[in-house]
Amino acid sequence: MPNSNSKRIAAEKAAAYIQDGMTVGLGTGSTAYWAIQEIGKKVHNGLQIKAVATSVQSEKLAIDLGIPLSPFSEIAEIDVTIDGADEVDGMWNLIKGGGGALLREKIIASSSKELIVVVDESKVVDRLGKFHLPVEVVKFGYELTRRKLSALGCEPKLRLVDQKPYMTDNGNYILDCDFKQIAMPSECHDAINSIPGVVDNGLFIGMAAKVIVGYKDGSVKECYNKP
Numbered sequence: 001m002p003n004s005n006s007k008r009i010a011a012e013k014a015a016a017y018i019q020d021g022m023t024v025g026l027g028t029g030s031t032a033y034w035a036i037q038e039i040g041k042k043v044h045n046g047l048q049i050k051a052v053a054t055s056v057q058s059e060k061l062a063i064d065l066g067i068p069l070s071p072f073s074e075i076a077e078i079d080v081t082i083d084g085a086d087e088v089d090g091m092w093n094l095i096k097g098g099g100g101a102l103l104r105e106k107i108i109a110s111s112s113k114e115l116i117v118v119v120d121e122s123k124v125v126d127r128l129g130k131f132h133l134p135v136e137v138v139k140f141g142y143e144l145t146r147r148k149l150s151a152l153g154c155e156p157k158l159r160l161v162d163q164k165p166y167m168t169d170n171g172n173y174i175l176d177c178d179f180k181q182i183a184m185p186s187e188c189h190d191a192i193n194s195i196p197g198v199v200d201n202g203l204f205i206g207m208a209a210k211v212i213v214g215y216k217d218g219s220v221k222e223c224y225n226k227p
């Protein structure tokens with residue numbers, strides 16, 4: 001169980017935005033974990049919501065906590081999604097996908113009225129790229145896709161778990177791309193996604209509506225105004 005307090009306080013602050021009747025997107029990772037825990041407590045105390053999960057892991061957690069999940073066919077729009085990030089820059093562009101959930105996260109974020117991003121202070125950066133950008137690719141010909149990605153100026157490495165390729169919830173591979181610095185996130189996003197074989201990448205551009213940062217000293221900063 002993740003136990004970082006700065007992640008927890010940011011996530012709990014975000015959960016305070018959830019109200020009766022909402023459809024809620026549940027993020028993935030060790031920060032979203034705390035948001036799901038808090039939502040679970042609220043549901044236990046009578047909060048009436050429907051939820052959708054961004055990963056098999058978060059879906060299991062929601063089921064364990066008694067959070068009602070809804071089939072996508074019954075949902076027109078998601079009111080609020082609370083999710084973590086691996087990096088957030090000053091324009092609220094994000095790198096996501098450290099836990100491999102970027103595709104489902106982006107599908108759900110793009111159908112959400114509001115994406116609340118919850119992070120600890122270590123995730124706030126001047127420029128994206130120190131964290132290697134996760135790119136989800138189909139297995140077929142991934143070595144060729146990897147070459148095309150390196151031509152964009154990065155070093156892509158196949159994500160491995162126990163010496164075997166990591167597989168996403170969608171049955172794809174992840175190439176973690178070391179760009180050192182991503183000077184133009186939007187252009188980089190589009191260039192990557194134009195390569196055949198790429199399913200999506202972990203750059204989330206202009207999607208965050210609020211950013212909540214938890215600090216080691218126990219304080220929380222809520223940012224509402226989009227830069």
Ligand SMILES: O=C[C@H](O)[C@H](O)[C@H](O)COP(=O)(O)O
Nearest residue numbers: 029030031084097098099101
């Ligand atoms: O694929 C995983 C997600 O994008 C996570 O939200 C992201 O990696 C941040 O995770 P954590 O809160 O565990 O640092």
